[in-house]
Amino acid sequence: MASVNPFRVLQHRNFRLFWFGQTLSLVGTWMQSMAQGWLALELTNNAFLVGLVASAGSLPIVLFSMYAGVIADRYERLKLVKICQALLLLEAAVLFWFTWAGHITIGWLLAFALFAGVVASLEIPARQSLVIELAGRDDLQQAIALNSGGFNLARIIGPAVAALVISRFGIAWAFGLNALSYLAVLVALLLVDLPPWRPAATLVRPLEGIRESIRYMRDTPLVAGVMKLVLVYSVLGVPFLVLMPVLARNRLGLGAGGYGLLLSCVGIGGFIGALAIAALPARQAGVRTLVTASYAFPALLLALSLTRDVRVAYVLLLATGVAMIINGAVSNAVLQHSVPDSLRGRIMAAYSFVVVGLAQTVGSLFAGAVARPLGVHWAIALGAAAMLTYGIVVFRKPPFHAAQSTR
Numbered sequence: 001m002a003s004v005n006p007f008r009v010l011q012h013r014n015f016r017l018f019w020f021g022q023t024l025s026l027v028g029t030w031m032q033s034m035a036q037g038w039l040a041l042e043l044t045n046n047a048f049l050v051g052l053v054a055s056a057g058s059l060p061i062v063l064f065s066m067y068a069g070v071i072a073d074r075y076e077r078l079k080l081v082k083i084c085q086a087l088l089l090l091e092a093a094v095l096f097w098f099t100w101a102g103h104i105t106i107g108w109l110l111a112f113a114l115f116a117g118v119v120a121s122l123e124i125p126a127r128q129s130l131v132i133e134l135a136g137r138d139d140l141q142q143a144i145a146l147n148s149g150g151f152n153l154a155r156i157i158g159p160a161v162a163a164l165v166i167s168r169f170g171i172a173w174a175f176g177l178n179a180l181s182y183l184a185v186l187v188a189l190l191l192v193d194l195p196p197w198r199p200a201a202t203l204v205r206p207l208e209g210i211r212e213s214i215r216y217m218r219d220t221p222l223v224a225g226v227m228k229l230v231l232v233y234s235v236l237g238v239p240f241l242v243l244m245p246v247l248a249r250n251r252l253g254l255g256a257g258g259y260g261l262l263l264s265c266v267g268i269g270g271f272i273g274a275l276a277i278a279a280l281p282a283r284q285a286g287v288r289t290l291v292t293a294s295y296a297f298p299a300l301l302l303a304l305s306l307t308r309d310v311r312v313a314y315v316l317l318l319a320t321g322v323a324m325i326i327n328g329a330v331s332n333a334v335l336q337h338s339v340p341d342s343l344r345g346r347i348m349a350a351y352s353f354v355v356v357g358l359a360q361t362v363g364s365l366f367a368g369a370v371a372r373p374l375g376v377h378w379a380i381a382l383g384a385a386a387m388l389t390y391g392i393v394v395f396r397k398p399p400f401h402a403a404q405s406t407r
Helices: 013-044 047-056 059-074 077-100 106-135 140-169 172-191 206-219 221-236 244-251 256-278 287-306 310-338 341-374 376-394 400-406
Strands: none
Touching (some): 013 106, 013 140, 013 244, 013 256, 047 106, 047 341, 059 106, 059 206, 077 172, 140 172, 140 256, 140 310, 206 221, 221 341, 244 256, 256 310, 310 341, 341 376
16 A cells, blocks of 8 residues: 655645644643643532533634634634734633632633633634645645644643643643743744735625535535534544543542543554554545544444443553544545635634534533433443444445445
8 A cells, every 4th residue: 555654744844833833832732631621620529510611612612613714714824823822822821820829710710711712713713724825735634634643642742741740730830831832833833934815806794604615515415424424423422532530530540640641542542543644645545544433433432431441441542542533634634625725714614613612512511411420431332322323324325435435
């Protein structure tokens, strides 16, 4: 099977600067995510409120991301990403001070999560649609996969560092180091050199722009099929990460260090999966690969829900990370290869609306609500069973069945 160097896309200077800066910043983001979940559990001892904190950061994405996609198609995306990263630096710095000074409450934690979500509702579609400008269309799949690899490399390092920082210096310093990490991506973005930005020749009203993107997704069979798949798998599958503090403590008997190691296993698997996709030519990482990963992801979650053995959980989470990131990266690549540049920001906004917004609001609230009366294992198992059932049904129909037979 033909393959390429998974790091070949780093030959593009702009993407190389962005990738290194973003990956370092994401280490801090994962430190904050791990610390925020653990802090919510310490403040409340309530699985539902742990899920609520996670969902609060994503509620603004549900409310504003589609409009943010119109903005991302109207204005210079690089400048938008710079502004958003600076605001996220400010949020992390203030959260550090509140926690360090002993003023943090569950109410303030929810407020900080909401503010970060408002900023992310614009930053995510702007950043996702910027990738093609940094790496070029020919290397788009490799760039998306390597971005996923950086995300998961940070998922490996961030929780492990956060666990060490929390145990030695206190939980506030995880937020403080995250604030410092945003400087890396801001410096990298300042060094990026793109051709002068040109606004679109015609500007539609925001609501019409949203309607235009919805019509495109509805009337393009492959895009519609992938978006529905992303919706089901994000809402039912991704929230297992939000429940990880509860799984670690209540199901597996672990502390903060063990919780961080569980997240790191997911990250290692995700990094392996991302490199595998980045090493494949675009024609070999299509719908068939997506289908395989989409069967493996829920099957592994079902197995995870049944185990109480920490060592087995580590292995299952490693494999889950591989399947989850292949599912996400290939879905993203199929979408971006299918959409016209004029709609890219809005389609990526719809993607983030589902993957981040609905997954963390609807998905996290549902998972937390089920976990509280029935247990975290039932919350994971029910979501996984529904995902697997959906996959078995949908992959036997167009457009997936036809696409598999031609690739």
